[in-house]
Amino acid sequence: MITDIVMLRHGRTSMNLERRLQGQIDVPLDIIGQWQVDQSGFALAQRYYWAKVSNIAAHPDLLPHTPPQAVRDVEASEYTNAPAAARTMHVVCSDLFRAQQTAHAFADILGxxxxxxxxxxxxxxxxxxxxxxxxxxxxxxxxFHAWKRHRGGELAHGVESRRAVGGRGAAAIRSYVHDAQARPGQETLFVVSHGSWIVATIATLMGMDIEQVSGLDGMRNAFWSRMGLETSPDGERWLLAAFNEGPQIAQYVDWENGPAELRNPDMPMWKPITA
Incomplete structure (x- = not known):
């Protein structure tokens, strides 16, 4: 049963830096984006280290083989008997490459x-x-101005509506929740996706009016949000536990531009949208 959902946005790309609408164009992370997802991956792997223990408990063959000179064998029972073994984590990801890079920056640490x-x-x-x-x-x-005011001006140009994105995302999350109902124990669903998708999906699951200008803010690159899910005979209740959260290092550095030693001499500086 899924009770916890983490949604992580991908790191920066060259098109993010140029302030271009990426949509479903398949573009990789740039060097700063890779740094961002590594920082977030490290921070999240610390927070969810139990998932590595749980994964080893389910797959003891992942443990290293004990060399002949060792005085004891690796004890698989230490993992299978740990409380962490009672919970599992499932990592799902957009198939666009920038999201895959982001997902692996977290998942590979935990195996x-x-x-x-x-x-x-x-x-x-x-x-x-x-x-x-x-x-x-x-x-x-x-x-353009109708789009900025949430009045649907973009729809004349083949842009997917906010409501459609939220419906698509919420349906995907609910399908994972439904599939997990038959499995024993509690699960955490770790989702790696994109900024507009995450905001629209959260708003839809929370029952918010997705077209309201005063709704949720945008997600920063490589930041995450967390939702809790409570189920009862009366239905489901979605709780927003954290929104647009990042690693501690983001408080002390220029997160969008990254460390100076990683910036190429010809790389422009990221600037926020002011209007």
Whole structure:
């Protein structure tokens, strides 16, 4: 039974840096994005270390073989008898490569498999994919401003609606919850996806009006949110435990631009959108 869901956004890409709408374009992390997901991966692996113990308990063959000169064998029972063995973690990920890189930065530390799912892809931005906001505004000013005001101006250009993204994401999460009901013990679902997808999915599961401008803020690169799930005969209750949370190091460094020693001389500085 799934009782806890973690949703992690992918790290920075070159198109993020250029402030282009990526949508479902398959673009890898840049060097700063890889640094971001490594930092978040380390922090989350510390928090969820129990998942490594649980995975070894389920697959004792993952333990190293004891060399002949060792005075004792590795004790698999230490893992199978640990309280952590009673809980499991399942890692699922958008099939776009930037999300796969992000998922492995966490899962590989704990020895967990990553399962790809096309339902976790980012919002499709139609003919606007690959364009900057300035380029879109110059070509379609009315539709651009209607989009910014959550009035659907983007829909004329093949952009997936916020409501459709949230419905797609919520349906995927609920399918994982349904499939886990028959399995014993409690599970944590670890989801690696994209900013618009995560915000829309959380809003939908929480029963929020996804078209409200005053809804949830956007997710930062390589930051995560957590949801709890309570089920009863009366139905399900979704709880938002944390939103847009990052590793401690993000409080002390320029997170969006990364350490100076990683920035190439010709790399522009990331700047926030001010309008």
């Amino acid at each position: 967990l498999d990553v399962h790809l799912d096309t339902r976790l892809r980012e919002r499709g931005f139609g003919e606007w994919e690959g364009m900057t906001r300035e380029e879109i505004e110059a070509r379609w000013p009315d539709d």
